[in-house]
Amino acid sequence: MNLTCAIVDDEPLALDLLESYVLKTPFLTLAGKYSSAVHAMQEIPEKQVDLLFLDIQMPELSGLEFSKMVENHTRIIFTTAFEQYAIEGYKVNALDYLLKPISYLDFLQAANKAMQWFEIRQQPKEEIESIFVKSEYKLVQIELEKILYIEGLKDYVKIYLEDAPRPILSLMSMKAMEDLLPESRFIRVHRSYIVQKKKIKIIDRGRIVFGKTYISISDSYKQNFQLFLDKRSMN
Numbered sequence: 001m002n003l004t005c006a007i008v009d010d011e012p013l014a015l016d017l018l019e020s021y022v023l024k025t026p027f028l029t030l031a032g033k034y035s036s037a038v039h040a041m042q043e044i045p046e047k048q049v050d051l052l053f054l055d056i057q058m059p060e061l062s063g064l065e066f067s068k069m070v071e072n073h074t075r076i077i078f079t080t081a082f083e084q085y086a087i088e089g090y091k092v093n094a095l096d097y098l099l100k101p102i103s104y105l106d107f108l109q110a111a112n113k114a115m116q117w118f119e120i121r122q123q124p125k126e127e128i129e130s131i132f133v134k135s136e137y138k139l140v141q142i143e144l145e146k147i148l149y150i151e152g153l154k155d156y157v158k159i160y161l162e163d164a165p166r167p168i169l170s171l172m173s174m175k176a177m178e179d180l181l182p183e184s185r186f187i188r189v190h191r192s193y194i195v196q197k198k199k200i201k202i203i204d205r206g207r208i209v210f211g212k213t214y215i216s217i218s219d220s221y222k223q224n225f226q227l228f229l230d231k232r233s234m235n
């Protein structure tokens with residue numbers, strides 16, 4: 001599989017460095033490089049770009065503003081010298097966030113994450129056995145079989161696993177997590193909770209019980225959850 005990418009950065013040295021990184025990465029093809037988001041906005045839509053390496057702080061139009069205009073198909077990896085933009089970057093579902101100066105190792109890890117994202121999107125969700133999430137600046141592979149439930153906390157999710165002393169914390173939205181998981185195995189029961197169907201052992205007065213944790217089923221998800229129960233209950 002090959003990914004078509006573009007680079008947008010108003011710093012000539014950063015632009016040249018990222019171009020050199022793209023050219024020596026076998027699965028990346030450079031469709032264009034741009035010194036401003038305004039210039040990129042005029043050309044990128046015609047080039048069907050898969051992956052965009054995008055600086056955040058630029059004149060006229062910032063990377064964050066431009067990221068909201070690109071096609072849904074295009075994934076974004078932000079590049080910036082300012083760490084405080086990280087959370088804003090993840091709010092627009094960026095795949096990764098690279099802090100300047102960027103090493104080739106960091107670049108390659110982010111590019112591999114993008115490749116994994118596109119491969120997962122092509123693969124039927126029912127066949128997926130594991131997912132990768134970013135936690136504490138590392139990519140962590142999680143086997144779906146071990147997930148009990150996922151809790152959403154504003155900009156983060158907590159992934160609770162069997163036989164794990166503490167959950168894995170990842171900076172991503174519940175919507176992004178829900179999109180990763182196969183519907184045949186997971187069900188959303190609350191705006192803040194997704195549970196693995198086969199791990200549900202006890203339901204107590206409308207709440208799913210995992211040890212000492214009680215997860216309420218909210219009104220918006222009750223009908224769907226009841227349909228799930230009806231298919232598995234004896235009349």
